[in-house]
Amino acid sequence: MSDCSNLQDVFAKNSKEQNAIVKVKLPRVSRDEILDLMQNASLKELGERAFGIKKQLHPDNITTFVVDRNINYTNICWVDCKFCAFKRRLDEKDTYILSFEEIDKKIEELLEIGGTQILFQGGVHPSLKVEWYEDLVSHIAKKYPQITIHGFSAIEINYIAKISKISIAEVLSRLQKCGLASIPGAGAEILSDKVRDVIAPKKLDSDEWIEVHKEAHKLGIKSTATMMFGSVESDEDIVEHWERIRNLQDATNGFRAFILWSFQPAFTPLQKEMPNLHKASSNRYLRLLACSRIFLDNFQNIQSSWVTQGSYIGQLALLFGANDLGSTMMEENVVAAAGARNSMNQAEMINLIRDIGEIPAKRDTAYSILERF
Template identity: 50%
Template sequence: MKTISIDYIKDKVINGERITPEEALELYRNSDLTTLGMLADLVRKRKHPDNVVTFVIDRNVNYTNVCIAGCKFCAFYRRKSDEDAYTLDIDTILKKVEELVEWGGTTLLMQGGINPDLPLSFYEEMISTIREKFPQVQIHCFSAPEIVYLSKLEKMPIKEVLKRLKSAGLMSIPGGGAEVLSQEVRDKVSPGKCSVEEWEEVHRSAHDLGMTTTATMMFGHLESIEHILEHLDRVRRIQDETGGFTAFIPWTFQRGNTELDFVEPAGSPYYLKVLALSRIFLDNFTNVQSSHVTQTMPVGMVGLHFGANDLGSVMIEENVISSTEFKVSIPNVEDMVQAIKDAGFIPAQRDTYYRVVRRFS
């Protein structure tokens, strides 16, 4: 097999040319962290020459923690019989949305477990009520596994489920439930969730219906770099064909109260290398997010020099990562603005669609 010259690959990146998965693998294996960061930063500057870094004010409402998927990386889910299992009533959810609006938030992110007791009508009523009471809020909800399960529960095509939810007021879909889009990895860490092909079908169907979605990747567990590139290649191909992804959001698995606690935590160098490689490889994505939630704010700030142009969210509520032993520290708006400034960038608040709604001097 012919060896690919690292200088040749670097020149392609510098010249704005697309690299292949094979070239990306070579770049990852034979480039140091600084070189990958430099190349990723070059790509970021090309796409965002204004030096602006964005963030969103949102609330992550986990409407239920009952889940039958049993993912090995998850410390949040509960069985129906567990004492602390719950499903929020609509009044509680509306109160949480009201607090989001009072706080100046624009985005409602709702995700729950795969709860077999909740039919499609539950979701339609929940979304339509929120839409009626708070029309200014962007409803960014439900991961692909939730959509796929509803499709099977209702014996209805995935696209029809999405049509019904869109009619109720759903506006966009988060990329959760992707983990690593390699069936080999999913069979190990989340065998009870939808397949890679089903995840893709949900996002393609949403794009066909005019809804935007995000692409995510939760790594740092049982995957190899080849699996990560399989993931990146898939989402790049989808984006080529639909253009419906607003952003790519990678973050790392955190252990504590999970079945994968034997896995050594992913260190910051690995996170930053994967972040940089993602920015370089995903040439058709405008936005890439750095994770302060799973990597701490100092590392999140460094990620802005490794290709990211977004620092995620100021969240009123976060329950999933907090269920592990990882110490989650959620910044307020002032802290987020200062962090972006300290990293050398111009801070701006955005909405769900990555449109700037407020700039900070």
């Protein structure tokens, strides 16, 4: 095991939570009620209701964003998700594992533009064990203590535990001691196993995804929850997903935010199998975003997904319940591999937020305000 015991103070600054608890008691919407709204309410009605909830939770009129970089440390992956155009098998020619020197260069470029966080994840490499990840996380935490490591999806953590023959809790605890601050919600897709069996049959099931986040929350490791819609799911599957994360949030209060994004079909195996699948409309995105804000009454923060929707729909999302514009995303490879190559810098985010009459603010991973503009 790598010696990470001297790194406890590196990420102690992340222990202070702001916006950790929803201070406004919102009425709870049932499964049947949200299904009815999804299927029958007008877009205008949904937007007004979701925007009203946002204003209850965030009356200060501030919209936040984070300056970070998505570092995909490897594209080697054995899971073969049908919706992914990024992953490569071990025997393919264009595979890579980033060296520590390459990762350092990416972090230094991020620091030059005032970045505070790296979203760190990769393919699920078939042979990397927990010691490799300990070395990696401790290297970053020691060399760049000002950077928050928000990394490793549930499937990565689940597989690291299996190949290392240790528990999920031990993987999380060991990485936490090395400097891991929080984990992303990646790999959730739709938390309905009948959907997962079609789009990612090798991936961990819904219960296992929930287990990883539950174990993280027990250790004080906060996380985010995501949803990818627009593949083969039904409205009922979407609500099942929301219900599962809402129930876990009731139990742990460990999720900092919810992020909704749409399936990008271009160049994916799923599109080859189902050529009639098309990218979800902006209308569908905004409807589901508003419904998520209405249903997820115990989530303080909802992110806009401008990376998949483009900057202007990303801006419009702020009127449909989102209070956070997400990341400047200095680098993004997974969604880009499926043809979505939207980009935005800090100045553009500030202008979009001001354009709708809200106050832009740069935040950190814990949603603490660093600077207002």
